[in-house]
Amino acid sequence: MTGRNVTSQPSATAFAAVDPAPGALETPVVALSGVSRSFGPTRALDDLSLTVRRGEILGIIGRSGAGKSTLIRCLNGLERPDSGRIEIEGRNIVGLSESELQPIRRKIGMIFQHFNLMSAKTVVDNVALPLKIAGWSKAERRARALELLDLVGLSDKAGAYPSALSGGQKQRVGIARALSARPALLLSDEATSALDPETTRAILTLLKDINRKLGVTVVLITHEMEVVRTIGDRVAVLEAGRIVEEGEVWHVFSDPKTELTQSLLSGVRPQLPAHVASRLATDGQEVVLGVDLTDPALGDGLFVDILDHLPATVHFLHGGIDHIHDQPVARFFLTVPREPAALVEDVTTYLRSINARVEVLGHVSRPV
Ligand SMILES: Nc1ncnc2c1ncn2[C@@H]1O[C@H](COP(=O)(O)OP(=O)(O)OP(=O)(O)O)[C@@H](O)[C@H]1O
CATH class of the missing domain: 3.40.50.300 (P-loop containing nucleotide triphosphate hydrolases)
Known part of the structure; x- marks a missing residue:
């Protein structure tokens, strides 16, 4: 044999x-x-x-x-x-x-x-x-x-x-x-x-x-x-x-x-904080964005650069960088004021220009 x-x-x-x-x-x-x-x-x-x-x-x-x-x-x-x-x-x-x-x-x-x-x-x-x-x-x-x-x-x-x-x-x-x-x-x-x-x-x-x-x-x-x-x-x-x-x-x-x-995968990926998720609506002064990004440079300061690049009125809600099989991946949530009207589009365009996937999750009223 x-x-x-x-x-x-x-x-x-x-x-x-x-x-x-x-x-x-x-x-x-x-x-x-x-x-x-x-x-x-x-x-x-x-x-x-x-x-x-x-x-x-x-x-x-x-x-x-x-x-x-x-x-x-x-x-x-x-x-x-x-x-x-x-x-x-x-x-x-x-x-x-x-x-x-x-x-x-x-x-x-x-x-x-x-x-x-x-x-x-x-x-x-x-x-x-x-x-x-x-x-x-x-x-x-x-x-x-x-x-x-x-x-x-x-x-x-x-x-x-x-x-x-x-x-x-x-x-x-x-x-x-x-x-x-x-x-x-x-x-x-x-x-x-x-x-x-x-x-x-x-x-x-x-x-x-x-x-x-x-x-x-x-x-x-x-x-x-x-x-x-x-x-x-x-x-x-x-x-x-x-x-x-x-x-x-x-x-x-x-x-x-x-x-x-x-x-x-919801248990192994950052999720929108419960206090925001429960208040998500079709209307509100803040737009909530979910962002996914994979880039080898994420660990070398890219993540901080991205946040620095955003206007001061855009707030980081939750999320961060993780490593899956040595690949740095980021998932995070932002709030962007609905006014001025061009801001959400500017932020989305910028994030997409660096190959992020951006999803509008809904709106929330202030304070978030
Ligand atoms: N021997 C069987 N007789 C009748 N129905 C069956 C039989 N084996 C599987 N099924 C049906 O086929 C479908 C798939 O079952 P299966 O056990 O392969 O799913 P599963 O993904 O392994 O589920 P679980 O995670 O609960 O074990 C189910 O609807 C189940 O009820």
Whole structure:
């Protein structure tokens, strides 16, 4: 069997990058086209097309019922679409029999919100389980499982049972198990949703590390925008079984185009202060502007220059500069007096001239 040789240097082997087949580098790890899946009258996936590039971390976000779980189940062959193609490393898996799906499922590791560990098995046996199913010898699978426990920082827990582990440790075991058969693709279904913020950060750091060191492509489904923002390279927004917005994380997070994305990201982007938002009206002496800007010079004084450039009657309400994957992005709110009439236009023209996106959010009466 290929890919099961174990060397005498566990860590080196565990960290070795996944070797793609010749020519596979250009093939996306996942390519979906025109995938539909209905349950009675509900179209859970609706003519969905999506490509996952090799080596990337793709976050899939969407409201409850958007079709995220159905999508992930289609990717690992647990759900059959009514129509469309699902290619895993170039092979269409739609229509394959269970036995034909087995080797493809081995290329896909899966981690879950509630870890799904076997309570009657030790940590090392949990990690080795997929290898047992794949027919590895006892010695080989134990050696591989120990390498992976080393990779996830749990060498000292090999003989423990899951009940003796914390949530974060259980998820590390889940990650080690998912990686045991050297998958090309790791599917993460709300893997940090049951963890506290500190443990979440540690698990995300581990996932990013694994992605970079092993070259494993990661698709993560989550309702936690912070997760995508922290480790995602790209993000796809799902609504009613379709992708409604897709792009690099820093780009989508700094300039979300659809109302759905704006609403999903409201917790991780500066928002209009509540005392102003509650008073927004179609009339009032002050116009409220929302401004989004991405520019490498933002961190080098551009932000201060912009504020300096504005007339003294324009007030900065709230916002600032953030960094998403080292890209400085600014989002802020201004009030501009409605009179003189040309002022709002002058301010808007200036901000647009430096490539900011400016939105008139409404009016408020003084005092703001
Ligand atoms: N086995 C099923 N039988 C009937 N309806 C289903 C089934 N699976 C999913 N659905 C429906 O398909 C739609 C998409 O469901 P899905 O579970 O994929 O959404 P989701 O985005 O994962 O939601 P959540 O975030 O709440 O888990 C929903 O309307 C759901 O009720």
